[in-house]
Structure formats: structure tokens, C-alpha cells
Amino acid sequence: xxxxxxxxxxxxxxxxxxxxxxxxxxxxxxxxxxxxxxxxxxxxxxxxxxxxxxxxxxxxxxxxxxxxxxxxxxxxxxxxxxxxxxxxxxxxxxxxxxxxxxxxxxxxxxxxxxxxxxxxxxxxxxxxxxxxxxxxxxxxxxxxxxxxxxxxxxxxxxxxxxxxxxxxxxxxxxxxxxxxxxxxxxxxxxxxxxxxxxxxxxxxxxxxxxxxxxxxxxxxxxxxxxxxxxxxxxxxxxxxxxxxxxxxxxxxxxxxxxxxxxxxxxxxxxxxxxxxxxxxxxxxxxxxxxxxxxxxxxxxxxxxxxxxxxxxxxxxxxxxxxxxxxxxxxxxxxxxxxxxxxxxxxxxxxxxxxxxxxxxxxxxxxxxxxxxxxxxxxxxxxxxxxxxxxxxxxxxxxxxxxxxxxxxxxxxxxxxxxxxxxxxxxxxxxxxxxxxxxxx
Amino acid sequence: xxxxxxxxxxxxxxxxxxxxxxxxxxxxxxxxxxxxxxxxxxxxxxxxxxxxxxxxxxxxxxxxxxxxxxxxxxxxxxxxxxxxxxxxxxxxxxxxxxxxxxxxxxxxxxxxxxxxxxxxxxxxxxxxxxxxxxxxxxxxxxxxxxxxxxxxxxxxxxxxxxxxxxxxxxxxxxxxxxxxxxxxxxxxxxxxxxxxxxxxxxxxxxxxxxxxxxxxxxxxxxxxxxxxxxxxxxxxxxxxxxxxxxxxxxxxxxxxxxxxxxxxxxxxxxxxxxxxxxxxxxxxxxxxxxxxxxxxxxxxxxxxxxxxxxxxxxxxxxxxxxxxxxxxxxxxxxxxxxxxxxxxxxxxxxxxxxxxxxxxxxxxxxxxxxxxxxxxxxxxxxxxxxxxxxxxxxxxxxxxxxxxxxxxxxxxxxxxxxxxxxxxxxxxxxxxxxxxxxxx
Numbered sequence: 001x002x003x004x005x006x007x008x009x010x011x012x013x014x015x016x017x018x019x020x021x022x023x024x025x026x027x028x029x030x031x032x033x034x035x036x037x038x039x040x041x042x043x044x045x046x047x048x049x050x051x052x053x054x055x056x057x058x059x060x061x062x063x064x065x066x067x068x069x070x071x072x073x074x075x076x077x078x079x080x081x082x083x084x085x086x087x088x089x090x091x092x093x094x095x096x097x098x099x100x101x102x103x104x105x106x107x108x109x110x111x112x113x114x115x116x117x118x119x120x121x122x123x124x125x126x127x128x129x130x131x132x133x134x135x136x137x138x139x140x141x142x143x144x145x146x147x148x149x150x151x152x153x154x155x156x157x158x159x160x161x162x163x164x165x166x167x168x169x170x171x172x173x174x175x176x177x178x179x180x181x182x183x184x185x186x187x188x189x190x191x192x193x194x195x196x197x198x199x200x201x202x203x204x205x206x207x208x209x210x211x212x213x214x215x216x217x218x219x220x221x222x223x224x225x226x227x228x229x230x231x232x233x234x235x236x237x238x239x240x241x242x243x244x245x246x247x248x249x250x251x252x253x254x255x256x257x258x259x260x261x262x263x264x265x266x267x268x269x270x271x272x273x274x275x276x277x278x279x280x281x282x283x284x285x286x287x288x289x290x291x292x293x294x295x296x297x298x299x300x301x302x303x304x305x306x307x308x309x310x311x312x313x314x315x316x317x318x319x320x321x322x323x324x325x326x327x328x329x330x331x332x333x334x335x336x337x338x339x340x341x342x343x344x345x346x347x348x349x350x351x352x353x354x355x356x357x358x359x360x361x362x363x364x365x366x367x368x369x370x371x372x373x374x375x376x377x378x379x380x381x382x383x384x385x386x387x388x389x390x391x392x393x394x395x396x397x398x399x400x401x402x403x404x405x406x407x408x409x410x411x412x413x414x415x416x417x418x419x420x421x422x423x424x425x426x427x428x429x430x431x432x433x434x435x436x437x438x439x440x
Numbered sequence: 441x442x443x444x445x446x447x448x449x450x451x452x453x454x455x456x457x458x459x460x461x462x463x464x465x466x467x468x469x470x471x472x473x474x475x476x477x478x479x480x481x482x483x484x485x486x487x488x489x490x491x492x493x494x495x496x497x498x499x500x501x502x503x504x505x506x507x508x509x510x511x512x513x514x515x516x517x518x519x520x521x522x523x524x525x526x527x528x529x530x531x532x533x534x535x536x537x538x539x540x541x542x543x544x545x546x547x548x549x550x551x552x553x554x555x556x557x558x559x560x561x562x563x564x565x566x567x568x569x570x571x572x573x574x575x576x577x578x579x580x581x582x583x584x585x586x587x588x589x590x591x592x593x594x595x596x597x598x599x600x601x602x603x604x605x606x607x608x609x610x611x612x613x614x615x616x617x618x619x620x621x622x623x624x625x626x627x628x629x630x631x632x633x634x635x636x637x638x639x640x641x642x643x644x645x646x647x648x649x650x651x652x653x654x655x656x657x658x659x660x661x662x663x664x665x666x667x668x669x670x671x672x673x674x675x676x677x678x679x680x681x682x683x684x685x686x687x688x689x690x691x692x693x694x695x696x697x698x699x700x701x702x703x704x705x706x707x708x709x710x711x712x713x714x715x716x717x718x719x720x721x722x723x724x725x726x727x728x729x730x731x732x733x734x735x736x737x738x739x740x741x742x743x744x745x746x747x748x749x750x751x752x753x754x755x756x757x758x759x760x761x762x763x764x765x766x767x768x769x770x771x772x773x774x775x776x777x778x779x780x781x782x783x784x785x786x787x788x789x790x791x792x793x794x795x796x797x798x799x800x801x802x803x804x805x806x807x808x809x810x811x812x813x814x815x816x817x818x819x820x821x822x823x824x825x826x827x828x829x830x831x832x833x834x835x836x837x838x839x840x841x842x843x844x845x846x847x848x849x850x851x852x853x854x855x856x857x858x859x860x861x862x863x864x865x866x867x868x869x870x871x872x873x874x875x876x877x878x879x880x
Contacts, residue, residue, distance in 0.1 A: 325877050332874060335814055339807045347799075354794050359787075366803070367779045370810045374775055434772060437765050 052081025492521025
């Protein structure tokens with residue numbers, strides 16, 4: 001599937017953030033790159049980008065991006081970028097013949113919006129528009145949005161000032177070459193050079209299909225929309241299904257605050273994983289030092305490390321830097337961190353008084369904690385699914401809860417009780433999993 | 441694919457092992473069941489079994505087997521079972537029309553022998569025979585085997601006394617209904633009621649294809665062949681690619697000796713896993729007791745447990761009792777066993793003298809040992825493959841080597857050095873794996 005992106009305008013309302021809107025980074029990644037990445041996720045493979053304002057700079061960026069992502073990006077030039085955006089679309093008339101995705105460089109959206117269009121078998125001579133039917137969508141600026149009137153699955157009317165409307169133009173289109181004829185007709189007859197004008201022409205002839213699209217999309221047009229977009233991109237990281245309760249209500253909200261700034265630095269997710277691990281190690285060292293002040297400091301550091309541990313994945317997802325190695329490396333470091341923290345607590349108790357019982361409890365806490373991760377991750381997918389399926393009734397005691405318990409134990413100076421709780425709860429949970437997996 | 445199995449004969453040369461040959465268990469599983477299971481692995485789905493001698497008993501067995509394996513088995517009756525085996529094949533004339541697998545209840549074989557036939561598109565009016573072209577196959581009784589002369593991919597002649605031959609009849613056939621006509625012709629014209637006679641008739645007309653088949657097969661005809669078959673079935677368990685050096689050269693040969701007898705008891709593989717774990721636990725307890733005699737006994741018990749740990753998988757494979765849960769359960773118990781053994785050794789040293797260094801070394805040995813399993817098993821397949829691909833140069837220090845080191849350390853009363861070696865080697869290997877996975 002080919003994809004045409006309109007990136008010729010100036011975007012004067014966002015001048016404070018950067019001179020050329022498509023190149024303004026949002027959470028570390030330029031708007032235009034986000035649009036291209038999203039289109040790739042939706043199945044687009046070859047790109048045509050219409051450049052205009054600051055065209056040379058944009059074309060240099062596109063060349064580097066094409067190399068980095070190993071895709072083909074052909075820049076088109078529209079010197080009339082100050083006129084309507086329809087003229088930009090017309091620049092592709094000679095190169096695009098089969099149905100293509102048409103996107104705006106400043107409209108961010110969820111890939112499934114575009115996927116809903118790409119799976120649609122477009123009849124010749126028609127176009128399809130992803131229409132947001134949620135007229136109360138809080139991400140929409142009602143004053144500025146292009147409104148759409150849909151009836152029987154077809155666009156009946158489109159325009160900014162529409163009084164009678166029941167949806168919004170998301171800026172995500174699937175076009176046949178019919179769009180070019182409509183643009184020319186519109187330009188030559190009415191002097192209207194906007195894309196909306198051409199869509200209205202096709203709509204009047206019943207040739208503009210409306211594909212209902214709910215889900216994230218936003219027109220990043222001014223500073224208010226920019227902040228809304230940032231917030232929306234961040235909040236999409238919250239719904240990680242594997243998050244435990246401490247992650248969800250404590251760690252994640254804080255780590256997102258950090259990630260929001262980390263994305264602007266040239267720090268890799270793996271470096272964040274390593275930093276979090278070193279914090280845990282330092283925390284464990286403080287535990288082992290003995291004495292309440294060091295214990296408290298170690299507990300705080302451990303909890304801080306657990307929060308930072310969320311940032312690696314967040315930054316990776318925000319900056320498209322996720323990797324198989326990254327996830328694996330993070331898990332390996334987490335296991336070492338867990339072991340060292342529990343060992344530090346054990347040592348803390350032994351420093352005060354040597355006791356075989358303490359050594360044994362520390363040992364049981366360490367293997368329990370390990371086995372909980374091992375039984376969850378052990379390669380056999382079937383077992384993992386069985387345990388997950390039977391897991392509802394079980395203990396949800398992931399790493400987030402474990403470290404939080406360690407923090408609480410350190411803060412309250414109740415180290416032995418916390419070790420006992422971890423040792424007992426973790427190993428009992430392993431036993432339960434064995435039972436669940438057997439009865440599967 | 442349908443499958444016809446000839447199980448009507450008496451098998452008088454194996455009378456000492458059981459009255460009805462097809463029902464004689466070999467390594468815990470009746471010959472006929474092994475043939476049916478192998479045919480299932482090769483793709484057969486519906487079975488017809490010709491019964492004769494002790495027919496009622498056989499049909500009772502088949503009924504229970506069909507229920508146990510949830511397959512369809514139709515028994516056919518041949519009261520002339522004392523005559524040639526061709527008469528047994530003829531009993532299927534009314535029920536089998538499309539191409540079917542024809543097998544002997546006393547011929548064991550590797551499923552890929554039958555699979556080589558089932559993928560063959562049999563022309564109408566022909567049959568195909570899997571021919572073993574290794575005329576020096578040590579599993580073959582040259583005096584008793586049916587010899588075959590193959591030329592240009594066709595069977596030219598077949599018979600026990602053949603002087604000019606270049607292959608053996610494996611007893612694995614793919615037949616069209618042409619076989620029935622040939623059997624009748626043979627019986628009515630020459631009074632020959634053997635299957636070989638009918639094959640010879642088809643061979644003379646160029647209608648018997650020879651499919652070359654190398655690999656395990658054996659005609660379990662007499663006590664010598666029976667022992668050979670047992671040995672061959674056991675030795676096929678040796679080539680487990682994941683076996684480390686201690687497994688391969690020490691544990692596996694001994695565990696196979698045990699398994700050979702265990703298959704005849706009604707002990708499940710999971711019970712064996714649990715028994716091995718309890719031995720390790722007892723060994724760890726002996727370590728912790730302190731003193732050299734207990735240390736030595738613990739070491740011997742640990743190594744014994746490691747040997748027994750091979751039996752669960754062997755018995756499971758020999759008795760078709762492998763399960764996803766079994767493999768997972770074994771791995772979980774192994775991790776606990778490893779941890780307890782190393783903790784026992786640490787405690788042994790602490791019983792003599794309390795030392796922070798010893799506690800730390802014991803801790804590092806335990807997490808190193810855990811992490812080695814974790815990094816190998818961690819669910820991400822890609823990482824596992826990368827590590828494996830880069831693993832040639834790495835340390836092959838699986839569980840077999842680890843426990844053997846523990847045994848040696850205990851026997852030589854060199855507990856601290858062994859803990860140090862394990863702590864250092866395991867964690868260095870984890871570090872190497874991280875590097876390999878990153879560069880992957």
C-alpha cells in the first residue's frame with residue numbers, strides 16, 4: 001500500500017516549538033516521523049511526502065529517515081504551499097494511480113484507524129474517509145475541526161462551518177485517483193483549492209464513503225492541541241495489562257513524568273534499565289551497611305529504582321526503540337536486582353545478630369522470588385497460559401509489589417517480617433501455580 | 441490415512457514372554473500398541489487390526505486401547521491364522537478401498553519410515569514397500585529376514601531364500617486394493633497364501649515400488665531380536681541434543697539402566713521427578729548436618745538424584761507419557777533442588793565457622809545457578825536462539841555439570857572452592873550471554 005502525506009504547510013500556530021511543523025518533535029519524535037511510523041504499522045510500505053515550506057530541510061530529513069527505517073520515501077514539491085492543501089494532493093497525480101492512503105503530517109492517530117481503511121475494498125472512482133463519530137471527543141478542538149455529515153455510510157457534507165454534523169474528519173483517507181479529478185474540478189470551477197472542497201464534490205455524487213473510526217487521533221495544530229497530544233500519547237502507556245497494582249497506581253504515574261523528559265535526551269532504554277539496576281544495587285548496599293538511616297535510604301532507593309524501571313519500556317515505546325534484547329535484558333537485570341535487595345535485607349539482620357533462622361528465611365525469600373519469575377516466564381507457552389488462566393484467584397505479587405513491600409519493611413524497620421512474608425507468599429504462590437498447571 | 445495391521449499369528453518363538461505376541465510388552469508398552477502409536481505419528485488415523493490367535497483377548501485389548509487413545513480401531517477376524525499371513529490381509533478386502541498403510545504387529549519402526557510412504561502418491565494398481573537398503577543392518581536377522589531385490593526403484597524379486605538381493609522387507613507397505621487381487625491370484629494359482637507371494641506377483645508386473653528407507657526398524661521375532669529391540673529403543677534416548685557432557689557419558693547410561701526396569705512398574709514420570717527432588721533435598725540436608733561423612737553421603741545422593749532426574753523423561757518417552765506439564769514441573773523442581781543443594785553446602789561451611797564471605801559466595805552461587813537457567817529458558821525465543829547460536833564458544837555448564845561439581849566438591853571435601861567456581865563461572869556465563877544476546 002502506498003501512502004501520500006501532506007507536509008507542505010508552515011504551521012504558524014506552533015512556531016514557538018519549531019519553524020517547520022512536521023519536524024517538531026513530540027515526546028522525542030518529529031510529528032512527520034510519527035505519522036510515517038503509524039502508517040507503517042497499518043501496512044503502508046512506500047511513501048510520497050509533499051513538501052513546501054522549508055522544503056530543503058524537510059527533504060534532507062526525509063532522506064535520513066528513509067535510510068534509518070529502510071523504506072522508500074519520495075519527496076514531492078509544492079511551491080504553492082501557501083494556498084489550499086488540495087494543491088499539495090494534486091502534486092501526486094502523476095505518481096499515484098492505484099488506491100493510496102492519504103494522511104496529514106500534523107494528524108496523529110492510532111494505526112487501527114488507517115487499518116480500518118486499508119482493509120476496505122475501494123470501488124473505482126470513490127474515496128473513503130475515516131470519520132470520528134464521537135462528537136464529544138475531548139481531543140477535538142470544536143472551533144477548528146473539519147466537520148462531517150454522514151448518512152447511510154456516506155459522507156453527505158464536509159466543512160469547518162457545518163451546522164448539521166455528526167462526525168469529524170480525522171485526516172485519514174483512502175483515495176482512488178478520482179480525488180485528483182475532483183480537486184481539479186473544484187479548483188477550476190470554484191477557485192477552491194482545499195481538500196475538503198474536493199471531498200465535498202465527491203460527497204455530492206455519493207462517491208465518498210465514511211468509515212466509522214473510534215480511537216485516538218488528534219490534529220496537532222496549536223500549543224493546546226500539542227499538550228493534549230503529549231498527554232494522550234503518554235496515557236496510552238498506562239494500560240499495560242501486565243502492570244500490578246503498585247505499578248498502576250504509584251509507579252506508572254511517576255515514571256511517566258520522568259519519561260516525558262527522558263525522551264528529549266539521548267539516553268537509550270537499555271541505559272535506563274542499567275541505571276535502575278545500579279540504584280537497586282546501591283540500595284542493597286545501604287541495607288547491608290546496617291542501622292536504620294541506611295536502611296531507610298536503601299528502601300527509598302529501591303522504590304525509586306522500581307519506578308525508574310518503568311521508564312525504559314515507556315521511552316522505548318514512545319521513541320520506537322523497543323527491542324527483543326531490551327525486554328530480555330531488563331528482565332535479567334530485574335532478577336539480579338531482586339536477589340541483591342533481599343540479600344541486602346538478610347545481611348542487614350545478620351549484621352545485628354547472626355542467626356541461622358535469618359539466613360534460612362533470606363534464602364527462602366530469594367528462591368521464592370526467583371521461582372515466581374521463573375514459573376511465569378518459563379518458556380513453555382502452554383504452561384504460561386494455563387497459569388494465567390487459573391491466575392485470577394491467585395496472588396498478584398509481581399515485582400512492583402515485592403519491591404514496595406521491601407520499601408515498606410525498610411521504612412517501618414520491620415525487615416524480618418517482610419522477609420518472612422515474601423518467603424512464605426512467593427513459595428506458596430509457586431506451589432499454587434504447580435497445582436494450576438497440573439490441573440490445567 | 442487408514443492403516444491395516446496384521447496381528448493374527450501366534451509368535452511361538454516368543455512364547456516365554458507372553459502367549460500372544462502382539463500383546464507382549466516391550467519396555468512397558470505392548471508391541472501392537474507401539475506399532476499403532478508409531479503409525480499415528482506417521483499420520484494414520486483409522487485402524488483395522490486382523491486378529492486370530494487369542495482373538496477375544498486381543499479384541500478386548502483393542503477396545504480399551506481405542507478408548508484410551510481416542511481413535512477408531514476396527515478388529516477383523518481371521519480364523520485361518522495358522523496359514524500364510526496373506527489370508528489376514530485378504531480379510532480387509534471389503535473395508536479398504538483407497539490406499540492404506542499395511543503394517544505387521546511385530547515390526548517396530550521409526551515413524552519416518554511410514555511417512556516416506558504416506559507422502560508417496562501411489563498410482564492405481566500399485567503398491568509401495570519401504571525397503572531397507574543397508575544390507576549390513578545389525579538389527580536384521582539375516583537367516584530370517586525377507587530379502588528384496590530392487591532395481592530402478594522397483595521391487596524385482598522378494599523372498600526369504602533370495603540369493604541375489606540388495607535390501608530387506610521392513611514390513612511397512614503402502615497398498616492400493618491391487619494387493620487383494622494379487623493375493624487371490626497367488627492363492628488360487630499356486631496355493632501360496634503369503635503376503636510375499638502376492639508382492640512377488642505384483643513385482644513381476646512392475647507394480648511394486650521400492651521406497652528406500654534407512655533408520656530404525658526391527659522384526660521382533662525371537663528372544664534375541666526382542667533384546668535387540670529393547671536395546672535399540674533405549675539407545676534412541678541417548679541422542680538428546682540438550683545433554684551436557686556429564687549427562688551424556690555418565691548419567692544417561694546409568695539412568696537408562698534404571699528406566700529399563702522402571703517402565704515395568706506403574707510409576708509415573710512426575711513421580712520420578714518428585715523422587716529425584718526429594719533425594720536432592722535429603723542430600724542438601726546431609727550437607728547442612730556438617731562433618732565429612734554426611735558431606736560425602738550428601739554428595740553421592742545429589743549425584744544419584746541427578747542421574748534419576750534423567751529417568752522421568754526416559755520413562756515418559758518410552759511409555760508415551762510425555763506432557764507439557766511434566767517437562768515444566770521437572771524444570772521447576774530442578775531449580776529448587778539446585779538452590780537447596782548450594783544452600784546446604786553454604787550451611788555446611790557456616791556450621792564450621794560463621795563467615796560473611798562464605799554467605800556472600802553461597803548467595804552468588806545460588807543466583808548464578810538460577811540466572812543460568814533463567815537466561816536459557818526466558819520465554820523470548822529469539823534470545824534463546826541468539827544465545828544458542830553464539831553458545832558454541834561459551835561454557836556448557838548445564839545442571840549435569842553443576843551437580844557433578846557439587847558431588848566432586850563434597851567427595852574431596854573441597855566445598856568452598858566448588859562454591860567459588862560455581863559462583864564465578866555461572867555469573868560470568870550470564871554476562872557472556874547478555875553480550876551475545878546484545879550483539880546477536
